[in-house]
Amino acid sequence: MAATVLLGPYVSEYYYLATYTILQFIVLGTAWNILGGYGGYVNFGTAGFFAIGCYTTIVLNKIFPMPLFFEMLAAAVTAGLVGLGTGYLTLRLRGVFFSIATLALAIVLQTLVVNWSFVGGARGVYVIRPPISGVLMAFFGFFVPNGISYVQFLVVLMVALTMFAVLAAWAVEKSWIGIGLAAIRDDESAAETSGVPSLRLKLIATTMSGAIMGMAGAPFPYYVTYVDPATAFGLAIAVNSIAMPLVGGTATWWGPVVGAILLGSAQQILTVTISSAANLFIVGVLLVVFLTAAPRGVVGIVRSWKRGRK
Amino acid sequence: MTANILDATGITKRFDGFAALTSVDFALLKGERVGLIGPNGSGKSTFVNCITGILAPDEGSITFDANDITKTPAWLRARRGLARTYQIPRPFRGMTIQENIEVPLRFAVGHKSARVISEAAQVILDEVGLGEKADLSPKGLTQVELRKLELGRALAARPKVLIADEVMAGLSESEVDEILALLNRLNAEGISILLIEHIMRAVMLFSQRIVVIVAGCKIADGLPDDVMQQEEVERAYLGE
Amino acid sequence: MEFSWDLVINAIVTGIVLGGFYAAVAIGVTIAFGMLDIVNIAHPAFMIAGAYLAFLGWEDFGFDPFVSMAVFAPCGYLFGRAFYRAYHYFFERRGDESLQGLAFFFGILFIVEIGVVLVFGVDYRSISEPYLESSVSVGFVSVPWRMLVPFLVGLGMLGSVHLYLSRTFTGRTILAVSQDVEAVRLIGANPIRAKEIAFGIAVATAIIAGVLLIIIQPVEPSITREYIGRAFAICVLGGIASIPGTLVASLILGVAEALTTTFYGPSWSPAVSFGLLLLTLIFRPVGIFGR
Numbered sequence: 001m002a003a004t005v006l007l008g009p010y011v012s013e014y015y016y017l018a019t020y021t022i023l024q025f026i027v028l029g030t031a032w033n034i035l036g037g038y039g040g041y042v043n044f045g046t047a048g049f050f051a052i053g054c055y056t057t058i059v060l061n062k063i064f065p066m067p068l069f070f071e072m073l074a075a076a077v078t079a080g081l082v083g084l085g086t087g088y089l090t091l092r093l094r095g096v097f098f099s100i101a102t103l104a105l106a107i108v109l110q111t112l113v114v115n116w117s118f119v120g121g122a123r124g125v126y127v128i129r130p131p132i133s134g135v136l137m138a139f140f141g142f143f144v145p146n147g148i149s150y151v152q153f154l155v156v157l158m159v160a161l162t163m164f165a166v167l168a169a170w171a172v173e174k175s176w177i178g179i180g181l182a183a184i185r186d187d188e189s190a191a192e193t194s195g196v197p198s199l200r201l202k203l204i205a206t207t208m209s210g211a212i213m214g215m216a217g218a219p220f221p222y223y224v225t226y227v228d229p230a231t232a233f234g235l236a237i238a239v240n241s242i243a244m245p246l247v248g249g250t251a252t253w254w255g256p257v258v259g260a261i262l263l264g265s266a267q268q269i270l271t272v273t274i275s276s277a278a279n280l281f282i283v284g285v286l287l288v289v290f291l292t293a294a295p296r297g298v299v300g301i302v303r304s305w306k307r308g309r310k
Numbered sequence: 311m312t313a314n315i316l317d318a319t320g321i322t323k324r325f326d327g328f329a330a331l332t333s334v335d336f337a338l339l340k341g342e343r344v345g346l347i348g349p350n351g352s353g354k355s356t357f358v359n360c361i362t363g364i365l366a367p368d369e370g371s372i373t374f375d376a377n378d379i380t381k382t383p384a385w386l387r388a389r390r391g392l393a394r395t396y397q398i399p400r401p402f403r404g405m406t407i408q409e410n411i412e413v414p415l416r417f418a419v420g421h422k423s424a425r426v427i428s429e430a431a432q433v434i435l436d437e438v439g440l441g442e443k444a445d446l447s448p449k450g451l452t453q454v455e456l457r458k459l460e461l462g463r464a465l466a467a468r469p470k471v472l473i474a475d476e477v478m479a480g481l482s483e484s485e486v487d488e489i490l491a492l493l494n495r496l497n498a499e500g501i502s503i504l505l506i507e508h509i510m511r512a513v514m515l516f517s518q519r520i521v522v523i524v525a526g527c528k529i530a531d532g533l534p535d536d537v538m539q540q541e542e543v544e545r546a547y548l549g550e
Numbered sequence: 551m552e553f554s555w556d557l558v559i560n561a562i563v564t565g566i567v568l569g570g571f572y573a574a575v576a577i578g579v580t581i582a583f584g585m586l587d588i589v590n591i592a593h594p595a596f597m598i599a600g601a602y603l604a605f606l607g608w609e610d611f612g613f614d615p616f617v618s619m620a621v622f623a624p625c626g627y628l629f630g631r632a633f634y635r636a637y638h639y640f641f642e643r644r645g646d647e648s649l650q651g652l653a654f655f656f657g658i659l660f661i662v663e664i665g666v667v668l669v670f671g672v673d674y675r676s677i678s679e680p681y682l683e684s685s686v687s688v689g690f691v692s693v694p695w696r697m698l699v700p701f702l703v704g705l706g707m708l709g710s711v712h713l714y715l716s717r718t719f720t721g722r723t724i725l726a727v728s729q730d731v732e733a734v735r736l737i738g739a740n741p742i743r744a745k746e747i748a749f750g751i752a753v754a755t756a757i758i759a760g761v762l763l764i765i766i767q768p769v770e771p772s773i774t775r776e777y778i779g780r781a782f783a784i785c786v787l788g789g790i791a792s793i794p795g796t797l798v799a800s801l802i803l804g805v806a807e808a809l810t811t812t813f814y815g816p817s818w819s820p821a822v823s824f825g826l827l828l829l830t831l832i833f834r835p836v837g838i839f840g841r
Contacts, residue, residue, distance in 0.1 A: 042652045044591075089832045095648055096589050100782050101831050103591070104824035107779055111821035122817070176416060183413045185649075186402035189364055192384040193394055195418025195467060199383075235775075239660050246653050251404070277667050284661040291654045292640045403645075 016151045020223060022264035023158040024216055027165045028237065029244035029256035031212035034169055035205040036242070037250030038178055040185030041091070042099040046241035048106030049210045051113070051232035052079040053217020058119050058127060058227060067133050068157070068219060075218035076211040083210020084203060091202045095188075110233040124228025127221040154223050161219075165212050170253040172208070177201055213241075236280055240264075243287040249299025258298050314373075315340045315502050316392070316471050321360055321370035323353075323526075330356045331526045333370070338471060338502050343493075345517030345534070346506045353526040354506050355397060358475055362394045363387045375470060388418045393469035397476040397506075399456035401448035407459060408444040411435060411466045418467035431466065438462040438492065454485045461492065472496065473504045478512055486512050514538075553813070556690060561808040563691050569804025570701030571766060573708050574759040575777060576784035576796050578752035581711070583782070584791030585728035586745050586752075588637070589647075592655040594777035595662035596626065596753050600760020601675075601769045602666055608677040615677065618761050619703075623754045630753025634746045659774060666771040674768035682765060700762035705797075707755055712793045714751075724748045728791055776820050783827035789837030798838065802826075 028046055035041050053075035060071050082105075090101040114122045132140075132153050140148045140156070148156070172178045180201045183191035192198050221227045240263065248259025263283055270279035294301055316338040323331040331353045338344055348354050359365040361372060363384030371380045379387055393414075402410050411431040421427045435441045438458040443451070448459060457477045464472055474493065478486045490512055497503050507513045513520065513534075520537040522530040530537045537543055575597060582590040603622045607613030613621070641651035682696040715721035723744040726734050734741045763769055784803055788795030807822045830837065 036649065040649050042649060042656075044656065093831065093835050096652070097786075097831050097835065099589070099652060100591075100786070101828060103782075104779055104827045104831075107775070107824040108821050108828065111818060111824075115817055179409075179413065180417060182404060183402050183417075186404050187400045189384075190396065190400040190402065190463075191413070192364070193362060193388050193396075194414035194463060195385050195388040196413065197383070197385045197417075235660070235663075235772075239656075242653055242656060246650070250649070277664060281661065281664040281668060284657050284664060287657040288654060288661065291650050291657065292636075295640075295644065295646055295650045 013149075013151060016155050017223075018268045020151070020155050020158050021268065022260060023155070023162045024220070025240050025244055025264045026162050026257055026260040027158070027216040028213055028241040029248070029260045030162075030165045030169045030253070031209045031216065032241040033245040033250055033253075033256045034172055034212070035202070035209040037245050037255065038173060038181040038185065039202055039205050040181075041095055041202065041205075042242070043102045043206075043209065044099055044238060044242070045086075045102030045106040046213055047233045047235070047237040048102070048109045049079045049083065049213035050217035050220070050237050051106075051109060051229070052082055053214035054220050054227055054232040055113060055119055056214065057218045057221050058125060061127060061130070061221070062118070065130055068130065068222065072161075072215050072218040075214040077214075079214020079217070080207045080211030084207040086210075087203045087206035091199060091206070106233060106238070110229050113229045113232070120228065122229060124226060124231075126226050129222045129225065150222070154219055157219055161215060165216075166253060166257060168208065168212065169256075172205070173253050177204060181205060239280065239283060239287075240267075243283050245297075247286060247290045247297055249297030249302075251296070252299050255297055255299040262298070313339050315375055316361070316504075317373040318361060319371055321357065321367045321372070323356055323360055323365060323367050329526050331360065331367070331523075334523065334526070334528045336361075336521060336528070336531075338504060340470075341497070341500055341502055343497050343503050343516055343518045344505070345513040345520045346504055346523065347508070347510075347513055347520060348523035352523050354523055355475065356526075357523065358394060358473055358506065362392060362473065385417070388414070388467050389420070391468065391470035392473075393418075393464040393467040393471070394473040395457070395460035395464050395475055395477055397479070399453075399460045401451075401456065401459055401463075403448060405448075406445050407440055407448055407451075408432075408435065410448060410459060411462050414463055414467040434462050434466050437465070439488075454481050454488075457481070457489065458492075461489070465496065469501055471502045471504065473506070475506045476508065477505075478507060478509050490516055557812055558809070560691055561812040562805055563693065564697070565805030565808030566801055567693055567697045567701045567804070568808060569801035570704040571697075571759075571762055572704070572780055572784060572804050573797050573800035574700065574704035574755065574762055576781045576788070576800055577708055577711055577793070578755040578759070579781040579785045580788065580791060580793065580796045581724075581748055581752040581755070583785055584789075585724060586748055587647075587728075588634075588745075588749065589652055590655055590749075590752070591652070591778055591782075592658040592662070593752070593756055593781055594774040595659040596630075596756035597760040597763060597777060598666060598769065598771065598774050599662055600626065600757035601764040602670060602760075603757070604761040604764050605670075605675045605677060605769075614679060615699075615761050615765050619758050622761070623757050626757035627750040627754040630750035631746045633753065634749035637749075638742060638745070659778075663771050663774050670771070672770055672772075674770050675764070676768035677764055696765050700766055703758065703762055704800075707758060708793060708797055711751065711755070715793070720744065720747055776823070779820065779823040779827055783823040783830065786827060786835070787830045787837055792837070795837055 028050065032043060032046055035043055056075040056078050057071045060066060060074060086101060086105055090098045113119060119125055129150050132150065180196045183194065183196050184198050184201060188198055244259035244263050245256040247263060248257065249255030263286065267279045267283065270282060290297060314337045318336040321331055321334045334357060346354055356365065360367040363382060371378060374390060374392055402413065408431050411434050412427050415421050415427045415430050421430065435444050438461055440455060440458055440462060448456065451459065461477060478489055486509060493503055493516060505513065505516055517534050519532065520534045521528060522537060522543050530540050530543050579590065579593050582588045582593065600622060604615055604618040607618045641647050641654060682699065685692045685694040686698060715725050723734060723739045727741045727744045731741045780803060784796060784799040788799035803823055803826060806826065807819050810822050811819050
């Protein structure tokens with residue numbers, strides 16, 4: 001009994017942090033998949049959009065503190081607009097130019113942040129967690145007698161964001177937007193001659209995808225309390241958000257979820273047991289193995305297995 | 311003027327300084343069947359791409375159904391009723407055959423209800439003779455079936471003008487007749503058709519009028535028998 | 551930094567010399583991306599592999615960097631051919647280049663970078679030879695040999711690739727593949743084999759560029775990312791498939807970076823290539839020589 005009370009907070013704290021990380025990757029993978037998986041346009045700049053979310057929070061926190069929910073909205077708007085702008089400028093070109101431009105975008109943004117002393121420049125910045133608003137505290141207090149810690153609050157928030165992101169992806173997939181994007185992915189010229197307004201659909205997807213990535217980044221500064229450009233623009237974010245949908249399967253909303261849970265849990269275990277450099281190496285190897293051996297991901301494996309049983 | 315459904319004037323297109331099309335004029339009457347012929351690389355496909363909005367011409371203007379569509383994007387031209395097939399079939403490979411047909415029904419025609427779309431797709435698949443294969447992937451189709459799918463997808467857009475780009479290349483004589491019968495049936499329903507084709511038998515059987523493009527220039531335009539007797543056409547096209 | 555003409559001229563000379571090296575980095579991207587339509591964003595990973603091979607050769611066997619080039623470039627060529635075969639088998643053949651194929655190169659880039667971290671750590675590694683430490687001086691401008699060697703080798707590589715592509719049968723086939731694959735089939739050549747050879751050459755140039763890189767400066771694994779921007783900025787600015795364009799664009803980028811570093815500081819230099827790339831894509835996607 002005493003042991004539980006003493007150890008409880010430490011053990012559970014780690015699990016909360018791990019859960020937060022995995023949920024964050026579900027959101028990022030799902031957001032990436034709206035453009036990449038449905039429309040076939042590879043975005044290498046997820047870290048850039050994520051960092052826009054982080055730094056929106058940091059800037060707002062410094063000049064005009066407000067509840068996290070509004071910071072997330074602001075992050076969504078900023079990242080969505082950057083997505084729209086990048087898309088508008090490069091999506092008329094061959095698809096690969098969009099991919100190269102997103103790669104460039106992330107680096108240009110990172111250089112800007114490194115040279116922007118207001119948000120800490122290359123050294124980074126400490127962020128003070130704002131109090132959880134009274135209404136929310138009362139709400140949680142209704143379920144948990146002792147109230148909740150800030151990390152627990154962030155996890156709850158992330159659960160809500162994950163549900164929102166997955167629901168948005170599902171809605172896109174089943175709507176005319178998803179059908180149009182699928183046609184674009186298969187053959188863009190043929191889609192155009194079938195009446196699919198490809199530029200408009202791609203812009204919708206880029207904006208949505210960017211906005212959700214920004215929202216995923218907004219709570220991050222409060223989660224880590226110290227942010228530097230190397231973390232916010234981290235390679236792990238760019239790689240995971242591509243690897244997770246491709247490993248899970250890009251054609252459906254649940255592919256990125258499965259991929260994020262698989263890769264995310266594997267990485268948590270590996271980080272604890274081996275090292276964090278090794279776990280990224282394994283993500284890279286898994287990505288390449290899946291791309292070559294199972295290009296349709298886990299979804300594809302499940303589907304062919306089902307077909308085989310019929 | 312009002313009898314022309316499609317009017318292209320002075321269409322010029324250059325690639326890296328090379329003139330692929332030089333000031334081509336072309337008109338299509340409502341309900342007309344026209345054949346467009348010319349040697350390989352003469353600019354026929356470039357012309358089709360300019361008309362349908364896949365390429366932007368450097369000069370010239372295009373009027374369709376009394377609207378200037380020179381700057382209209384391809385998808386909007388499709389919505390207004392300008393449909394085409396591709397010379398090399400370009401199905402949506404990740405979809406079933408029925409889903410392929412449903413794309414233009416949803417986007418070009420603007421149907422919203424899944425039930426209406428599915429029923430309309432069935433009708434079109436039956437019309438082009440792919441009704442049995444609705445739930446299959448286009449990956450398993452034969453050449454003639456892929457051509458029919460291309461035609462079916464173009465039809466699903468409920469076009470006023472259909473541009474059929476070499477829909478018969480590589481098909482057997484009976485398959486050519488099958489496609490010709492289909493095209494004639496569509497024409498009888500009121501669709502104007504521009505047929506681009508190498509198979510002269512089909513062109514002569516089908517066309518009310520023939521246009522010849524050689525090296526990016528229109529060199530003949532008239533009744534099939536007259537055109538085929540023109541000296542330039544014989545020299546430039548049939549002589550090769 | 552205070553403005554002075556000495557600084558400007560120094561920066562321009564440094565930039566031109568740097569540009570010659572950038573040409574060595576970008577030529578492989580011009581071949582793979584421009585001519586073969588293979589979006590090899592892992593090119594800088596092959597380069598960094600070359601740099602670390604040169605380091606190993608120098609440390610363990612006392613290889614002069616030129617010996618490293620002679621030993622490792624042919625290995626790179628053979629590896630590149632095998633790599634292209636695998637790429638073709640898994641992606642091109644299935645028509646999966648644009649999504650899965652692109653992600654594949656990204657994965658390779660990542661595996662190489664982290665692999666180097668795991669083997670060598672994140673410390674800087676460098677090599678030195680006495681002749682690289684001296685300089686050539688003209689007036690107040692002085693250029694060290696460790697910059698001049700990469701410049702000269704870079705120009706030599708560009709010239710050789712140009713001669714190979716324009717004068718040999720295989721080279722012309724490669725150029726023809728970049729224009730029209732079907733036409734190559736019609737004249738009886740095998741486009742896949744031509745692409746395989748060309749990709750082998752592209753990887754060999756990356757290995758040489760890597761050796762040149764470690765001559766110029768100490769290297770660490772994450773340097774790959776900067777070079778993605780440089781290589782693709784040059785390739786796109788140069789008109790994608792043009793060798794003269796690659797040279798001119800390399801010199802432009804080299805000078806632009808040197809000027810930026812001189813007057814605004816090195817922390818802005820990554821933005822130069824990527825910014826140039828974004829601006830080119832937005833305003834002039836056909837490159838400086840395109841029409």
